[in-house]
Amino acid sequence: MPSLRSIPLGLYLHLPFCAYRCHYCSYSFETDWSPALMTRTLNAVVAEAEALRASGEADGLSWQVCTLYIGGGTPSVVPPRLLASFLHRLERALGFQTANLPEATLEANPENVTAEAVKAWAAAGLNRLSLGVQTFDTQRLALLGRQCDGPTNHQALTLIRDLWKGRWNADLLTGLPGPPGGTPQRWIDLRDDLKALLDYEPGHISLYSLTLEDGTELTQLTEPVADQLWLRARQTLIDAGYEWYEISNFARPGHRSVHNQGYGRLDPWAGLGPGAEGTLPRRNAQGHLRPWRTRNPRLFPWLNGQRQGEWVSAPEFALEHYLTGWRTSDGVVPGRLALLFGKTLKKECDFLDSGSRLALNRFLTQLEGLEGAEFQRDWPVERE
Numbered sequence: 068m069p070s071l072r073s074i075p076l077g078l079y080l081h082l083p084f085c086a087y088r089c090h091y092c093s094y095s096f097e098t099d100w101s102p103a104l105m106t107r108t109l110n111a112v113v114a115e116a117e118a119l120r121a122s123g124e125a126d127g128l129s130w131q132v133c134t135l136y137i138g139g140g141t142p143s144v145v146p147p148r149l150l151a152s153f154l155h156r157l158e159r160a161l162g163f164q165t166a167n168l169p170e171a172t173l174e175a176n177p178e179n180v181t182a183e184a185v186k187a188w189a190a191a192g193l194n195r196l197s198l199g200v201q202t203f204d205t206q207r208l209a210l211l212g213r214q215c216d217g218p219t220n221h222q223a224l225t226l227i228r229d230l231w232k233g234r235w236n237a238d239l240l241t242g243l244p245g246p247p248g249g250t251p252q253r254w255i256d257l258r259d260d261l262k263a264l265l266d267y268e269p270g271h272i273s274l275y276s277l278t279l280e281d282g283t284e285l286t287q288l289t290e291p292v293a294d295q296l297w298l299r300a301r302q303t304l305i306d307a308g309y310e311w312y313e314i315s316n317f318a319r320p321g322h323r324s325v326h327n328q329g330y331g332r333l334d335p336w337a338g339l340g341p342g343a344e345g346t347l348p349r350r351n352a353q354g355h356l357r358p359w360r361t362r363n364p365r366l367f368p369w370l371n372g373q374r375q376g377e378w379v380s381a382p383e384f385a386l387e388h389y390l391t392g393w394r395t396s397d398g399v400v401p402g403r404l405a406l407l408f409g410k411t412l413k414k415e416c417d418f419l420d421s422g423s424r425l426a427l428n429r430f431l432t433q434l435e436g437l438e439g440a441e442f443q444r445d446w447p448v449e450r451e
């Protein structure tokens with residue numbers, strides 16, 4: 068076999084199982100599942116990984132997994148021993164070692180964090196946890212449909228602080244509703260949440276402003292008030308030494324998420340599992356490497372073998388790069404667009420580093436003019 072070109076890859080796994088349905092969640096997940104369905108799903112993810120390796124080889128490519136992110140759903144509901152054996156099979160399918168990756172993240176819910184689970188996750192080679200704390204307020208957790216309470220969140224954080232040697236993130240929500248006719252979250256409530264979380268010294272915090280569907284009976288904040296809450300929380304984190312590096316993400320030095328930053332740079336990533344999305348290089352009919360977008364359907368169609376994929380056009384890819392760049396403190400990297408489009412877009416890119424609204428408008432106008440424009444060269448898949 069001719070030698071394969073090595074392609075650095077972020078690997079995202081979507082494990083779609085939750086123990087319950089949170090009222091605010093729009094992710095793809097199932098709550099009605101059996102151990103047999105879970106095993107069948109994990110087997111299908113391994114088969115999808117094997118197919119990914121084979122399709123890469125058919126294009127003369129060898130995937131070099133650089134980061135792993137296991138999301139969902141609630142992947143921490145997978146029993147740790149089953150998760151470890153699943154990861155082992157995945158490693159064989161794609162030729163990597165979880166323990167050797169600079170970043171291998173597992174999303175976890177606080178009620179699944181036990182001393183045994185923490186040790187088993189570390190033994191499986193995972194080195195980063197992302198914990199869905201949301202708030203320490205038991206009443207508001209119940210309003211959100213979460214089946215953990217404030218003490219459970221504290222217990223999980225204590226275990227992570229005391230037993231977990233890797234890096235970790237905590238998700239926190241702002242703009243929480245109150246009961247029907249009651250009081251929504253106030254700044255003093257959010258300030259208490261922030262203080263409680265900061266006492267555990269997480270390296271990374273994701274701060275999301277909650278949006279609920281219209282029609283809920285819960286008492287919600289108006290949008291401007293919710294925005295003010297989020298902004299005060301942002302300033303609190305900055306004052307506490309966190310860098311605001313992505314629209315909802317804050318990190319202490321050295322704790323940015325390597326995997327998530329790859330999305331911002333449009334580095335190739337594979338999404339395996341139901342509901343997962345990925346963007347990978349494939350060879351087109353002329354033999355050039357172009358971005359191919361995969362979009363998996365929900366669990367049951369996916370288990371029945373349904374898969375979707377399409378080429379991403381040059382202007383669409385440029386727009387994605389620009390919009391994701393705007394979400395980060397690093398901004399857009401005009402040189403990266405110029406690599407894609409050569410001189411055609413280079414002059415249009417030169418002004419982008421100002422990051423202004425004017426630049427965005429100008430860029431969008433240029434993109435309209437680029438309709439039908441082609442990539443000037445292969446997708447530059449090397450990581451910087």
Ligand code: SF4
Nearest residue numbers: 085088089092139140
């Ligand atoms: S546990 Fe997470 S994925 Fe599952 S319903 Fe709640 S927020 Fe959504």
